[in-house]
Amino acid sequence: MLKLLKKIIFKTIFKTILFFVVFLLSFHCGEKNERADFASKRLKLRAYEGAPPVIPHTILKSGTHYCLSCHTKGIVFEKDAEVWSKKNMVAKITPHPEWVNCFQCHVPQQDTGLFHKNKFKTFHLAHVKKNIKSGEEPAPPPMPHQVENREKCIICHLSKTADPSIVPKHGMRDGCEMCHLPPESLDIYLGDGE
Amino acid sequence: MKKEFKKDTEINNSFADKLDNLIQTKIDRKNFLKKIGTAYAVALAGPLIFNSCKESDEETFLDKLSIKWEKAPCRFCGVGCSAMVGVRDGKIVAIAGDRKSSVNKGLLCIKGYHLGEILYGEDRFHNALIRKNGKLVESPLEEALTLVASRFKESIAANGADSVAIYGSGQWTIQDGYSALKLMKGGIGTNNIEANARLCMASAVTGFMTTFGKDEPMGCYDDLDIGDVFVFWGNNMAETHPVLFSRIMENKRINPKVQLVDITVRQTRTSDSSDMVLYFNPQSDLAIANAIAREIVYNNRYNHSFVENHTFFKSGTTNIGFGLEGVAEPAITDKKNSFEQYKKSLDMYTLEYVQKISGVSAEKIQKLASYYADPNIKIVSLWCMGMNQHTRGTWINNLVYNIHLLTGKISQPGNGPFSLTGQPSACGTVREVGTLTHGLPAGRNVKNPEDRAFTENLWGIKSGTIPAKPSAHTIAMFRKLKDGKIKAIMIQTTNPMVTLPDRDKFLKGIQKNKPFIVVCDVYPTPTTEIADVVLPAAMWVERAGCFGNSERRTQQWNKMVEAPGDSHPDSWYNIEIGRRLGFGNLFPWKTEEEQAEGLYEEYRKFTIGVGKDIAPYKRLQKERGMRWPVVNGKETLWRYREGSDPYVHKGEGFSFYGNKILGNRAVIWERPYEAPPEVPDSEYPFWLCTGRVIEHWHTGSMTRRVEQIHKAMPHAYVELNKDDAKNLKIKNGDDVKLTSRRGSLVLPAMIDGRAKPKKGLVFVPFFDESLLINKLTLDAHCPISKQPDYKKCSVKVERG
Ligand code: SF4
Numbered sequence: 001m002l003k004l005l006k007k008i009i010f011k012t013i014f015k016t017i018l019f020f021v022v023f024l025l026s027f028h029c030g031e032k033n034e035r036a037d038f039a040s041k042r043l044k045l046r047a048y049e050g051a052p053p054v055i056p057h058t059i060l061k062s063g064t065h066y067c068l069s070c071h072t073k074g075i076v077f078e079k080d081a082e083v084w085s086k087k088n089m090v091a092k093i094t095p096h097p098e099w100v101n102c103f104q105c106h107v108p109q110q111d112t113g114l115f116h117k118n119k120f121k122t123f124h125l126a127h128v129k130k131n132i133k134s135g136e137e138p139a140p141p142p143m144p145h146q147v148e149n150r151e152k153c154i155i156c157h158l159s160k161t162a163d164p165s166i167v168p169k170h171g172m173r174d175g176c177e178m179c180h181l182p183p184e185s186l187d188i189y190l191g192d193g194e
Numbered sequence: 195m196k197k198e199f200k201k202d203t204e205i206n207n208s209f210a211d212k213l214d215n216l217i218q219t220k221i222d223r224k225n226f227l228k229k230i231g232t233a234y235a236v237a238l239a240g241p242l243i244f245n246s247c248k249e250s251d252e253e254t255f256l257d258k259l260s261i262k263w264e265k266a267p268c269r270f271c272g273v274g275c276s277a278m279v280g281v282r283d284g285k286i287v288a289i290a291g292d293r294k295s296s297v298n299k300g301l302l303c304i305k306g307y308h309l310g311e312i313l314y315g316e317d318r319f320h321n322a323l324i325r326k327n328g329k330l331v332e333s334p335l336e337e338a339l340t341l342v343a344s345r346f347k348e349s350i351a352a353n354g355a356d357s358v359a360i361y362g363s364g365q366w367t368i369q370d371g372y373s374a375l376k377l378m379k380g381g382i383g384t385n386n387i388e389a390n391a392r393l394c395m396a397s398a399v400t401g402f403m404t405t406f407g408k409d410e411p412m413g414c415y416d417d418l419d420i421g422d423v424f425v426f427w428g429n430n431m432a433e434t435h436p437v438l439f440s441r442i443m444e445n446k447r448i449n450p451k452v453q454l455v456d457i458t459v460r461q462t463r464t465s466d467s468s469d470m471v472l473y474f475n476p477q478s479d480l481a482i483a484n485a486i487a488r489e490i491v492y493n494n495r496y497n498h499s500f501v502e503n504h505t506f507f508k509s510g511t512t513n514i515g516f517g518l519e520g521v522a523e524p525a526i527t528d529k530k531n532s533f534e535q536y537k538k539s540l541d542m543y544t545l546e547y548v549q550k551i552s553g554v555s556a557e558k559i560q561k562l563a564s565y566y567a568d569p570n571i572k573i574v575s576l577w578c579m580g581m582n583q584h585t586r587g588t589w590i591n592n593l594v595y596n597i598h599l600l601t602g603k604i605s606q607p608g609n610g611p612f613s614l615t616g617q618p619s620a621c622g623t624v625r626e627v628g629t630l631t632h633g634l635p636a637g638r639n640v641k642n643p644e645d646r647a648f649t650e651n652l653w654g655i656k657s658g659t660i661p662a663k664p665s666a667h668t669i670a671m672f673r674k675l676k677d678g679k680i681k682a683i684m685i686q687t688t689n690p691m692v693t694l695p696d697r698d699k700f701l702k703g704i705q706k707n708k709p710f711i712v713v714c715d716v717y718p719t720p721t722t723e724i725a726d727v728v729l730p731a732a733m734w735v736e737r738a739g740c741f742g743n744s745e746r747r748t749q750q751w752n753k754m755v756e757a758p759g760d761s762h763p764d765s766w767y768n769i770e771i772g773r774r775l776g777f778g779n780l781f782p783w784k785t786e787e788e789q790a791e792g793l794y795e796e797y798r799k800f801t802i803g804v805g806k807d808i809a810p811y812k813r814l815q816k817e818r819g820m821r822w823p824v825v826n827g828k829e830t831l832w833r834y835r836e837g838s839d840p841y842v843h844k845g846e847g848f849s850f851y852g853n854k855i856l857g858n859r860a861v862i863w864e865r866p867y868e869a870p871p872e873v874p875d876s877e878y879p880f881w882l883c884t885g886r887v888i889e890h891w892h893t894g895s896m897t898r899r900v901e902q903i904h905k906a907m908p909h910a911y912v913e914l915n916k917d918d919a920k921n922l923k924i925k926n927g928d929d930v931k932l933t934s935r936r937g938s939l940v941l942p943a944m945i946d947g948r949a950k951p952k953k954g955l956v957f958v959p960f961f962d963e964s965l966l967i968n969k970l971t972l973d974a975h976c977p978i979s980k981q982p983d984y985k986k987c988s989v990k991v992e993r994g
Contacts, residue, residue, distance in 0.1 A: 048288045104436040107906030115898040117316040122287045
């Protein structure tokens with residue numbers, strides 16, 4: 001009995017310590033909630049992790065090429081906040097400016113109900129974090145998403161329009177993919193087996 | 195949060211220069227993947243180092259994310275992109291573009307990215323439904339199958355084999371189409387099999403057949419990366435074939451010489467990206483094409499040696515009518531023409547005359563003609579519904595081929611006409627398997643005794659089983675159904691109660707004569723509403739199957755997830771009903787997997803040696819599709835040209851071997867401009883054009899159940915020209931009432947939205963089952979292809 005209790009206490013302490021270790025090792029950036037918030041905010045704009053995000057604002061001008069006027073270099077609206085309904089709105093830099101038929105993948109959303117409900121479920125980046133167990137996940141953390149059309153990591157993680165919760169505390173270093181791997185299962189379609 | 199935010203931006207600003215440089219350089223994908231490979235080795239070493247910390251009873255991070263990825267062609271359009279389907283715990287959780295596919299090179303469109311959700315709509319059918327006391331009630335599958343078989347049997351016994359029918363789809367897999375064809379023509383012994391591709395591809399087929407004697411494009415998508423000038427003949431490619439359009443835009447980005455020319459009736463996203471736009475009056479495309487040919491011929495800019503050695507001139511019956519109900523059609527014949535006669539026939543299509551009919555300036559037509567004529571410019575003509583849904587659909591297809599034949603710009607990399615398809619397997623199934631009333635597999639025809647004998651022999655059935663006369667094309671089939679002449683029909687993977695032109699006419703007749711209707715589908719639609727039996731279908735990756743896309747590419751996929759409840763593939767239903775009708779010997783395959791491979795491999799025998807040779811099933815399992823003819827394990831990129839097509843012999847240069855009796859020459863047709871059956875008048879002063887939007891697939895029964903897509907395009911609308919709207923005092927979002935001679939409909943107005951129609955024309959998309967524009971359209975069709983014209987009829991426009 002005592003042995004068991006000891007084991008449980010030991011395990012708990014061990015887990016707590018490990019939690020912090022993993023926490024520090026894996027997420028050099030921001031607080032836990034911030035990241036989770038970001039992950040759920042992300043998923044609100046997408047059907048699943050890896051889907052093209054929907055357009056979270058109304059389209060001011062029709063026509064295809066207007067998008068890139070804001071999204072090539074990116075805009076951080078701080079002073080001009082009144083132009084936009086929300087403060088701190090960011091026109092993110094597109095990670096793939098070479099694709100110019102933007103509406104091919106990105107569509108604005110209207111405030112309508114559903115036609116019929118859908119039971120599609122996907123995974124959530126916040127879950128990924130929860131499931132990282134002590135030790136199995138030696139730092140640095142792998143990339144928790146696919147990289148198709150997002151090969152330039154810095155655009156989302158380091159540019160001026162990057163969400164603060166995913167900016168690495170180690171700052172700019174070359175060759176992200178030398179330390180951070182894409183998830184194994186996604187690698188099946190990524191890799192050519194070379 | 196805000197404070198931190200500032201801090202981070204400060205940090206980042208210090209890297210601004212370096213970042214800017216990095217952002218502007220395009221990453222080298224191959225290098226990136228190589229780096230990942232190196233990193234991967236490090237990862238494998240990771241667990242060894244930290245092994246002592248491992249808790250074996252817990253899932254590892256990687257396991258938790260272990261999505262199994264497998265390739266499948268997109269369920270939606272005829273582009274045929276390859277998608278990677280991510281499955282976890284028996285459910286699709288993610289989709290990614292397949293970068294190993296040369297079709298889409300890793301890209302998809304909004305529809306493709308949301309493929310996963312179309313399986314999981316809450317109102318998906320799980321069980322068979324049988325109409326009892328006027329209501330569809332869930333019933334055991336066995337009961338439904340027995341009922342279907344007995345009603346078909348009764349009808350055949352009482353009214354003959356031609357009283358039953360199957361109506362399928364360009365969304366059928368090859369297996370579905372082939373099993374249906376074998377059941378109807380080889381089992382029951384009727385030619386009553388049609389598919390919705392009649393409504394979208396028939397004119398393309400007759401265009402190919404009359405010009406080249408063989409169906410389907412000679413070129414392939416590689417042309418889009420190579421060509422210099424791209425001409426869109428009534429094709430809003432940016433919305434309807436988005437991934438291919440992106441390939442063209444990528445070509446344009448790299449090669450500044452690339453020019454896009456849009457021939458259109460509305461300013462679309464395609465026009466926005468084009469360098470020259472020709473706004474033309476509906477139907478005058480016939481005159482424009484002839485004017486281009488005239489410019490080329492009369493200025494002596496045609497390719498003399500090509501015309502002399504590889505073409506043949508013909509003319510055909512004119513004033514051929516519009517296939518309207520109750521109006522007799524003239525017999526259509528053709529005769530040999532000479533170059534001089536052809537040249538004379540072009541004489542009237544002067545730039546001035548055509549400018550008057552078409553509304554396009556003479557300079558623009560001349561410029562386009564010079565693009566076609568210039569031997570140093572590689573040019574691709576692209577079209578889809580604009581030219582096919584046309585009461586002169588066959589003719590306009592012929593006329594565009596004329597231009598390419600006169601200039602010899604065909605069957606070469608970056609040079610050629612390219613007829614695009616709308617549905618994922620309109621080519622692979624309907625056209626190649628031949629699931630049309632006249633069709634037999636791989637381009638064979640029931641009218642040809644040798645083709646019938648070959649088919650009967652291969653199927654091991656009594657000679658004379660296949661009727662020699664085609665019975666009814668789609669519109670005629672539904673006319674017969676509404677008139678009570680067809681007593682029982684099975685409708686698979688399509689939604690005619692939304693797509694038939696002049697829909698209400700058919701609906702009323704069906705309600706009056708009450709034929710027995712079976713529908714195989716996945717969701718409730720206006721078509722399942724009129725069904726007596728609904729069979730729940732297994733869709734897309736819930737079963738194994740094959741599709742064939744626009745560029746002759748046959749693609750295969752495996753089953754990845756279980757279908758809900760009692761759902762089965764259409765091919766399984768065809769086989770089961772066949773067994774119950776006593777044709778079990780035609781379908782010796784037991785499991786669904788055996789059926790998928792068995793049906794395909796049996797069908798493949800038809801394709802060998804006739805220029806349609808498709809690749810073996812096992813090979814396709816490994817490939818991202820292969821373009822037929824596949825000879826000696828190699829696919830064919832450009833047909834009809836020596837060195838590229840294995841069917842062209844040495845020394846021939848080009849050989850249009852579909853036209854053996856014409857000495858392997860392609861036909862240059864004399865086809866005049868003729869006005870359409872219904873033109874705007876004082877009572878109905880506007881043209882009505884219908885079509886598609888990028889978000890929705892076909893009748894929206896799948897895409898409307900995807901949240902992101904539905905919210906992007908929740909309902910149909912009517913696009914108006916700004917000046918017309920002003921005259922009618924209609925503002926953006928106002929209700930507008932459209933009335934044609936057949937029906938009326940109230941829709942919200944869209945002015946200056948994603949597309950802007952020319953003056954005097956309104957546009958309505960057809961995906962919305964609650965705002966059914968096909969109540970207004972006319973069932974007039976091309977008398978050669980029998981494909982209806984959904985692009986032209988006249989309407990009245992009022993404030994609603
Ligand atoms: S709908 Fe067409 S263009 Fe879009 S992903 Fe599917 S096949 Fe490709």
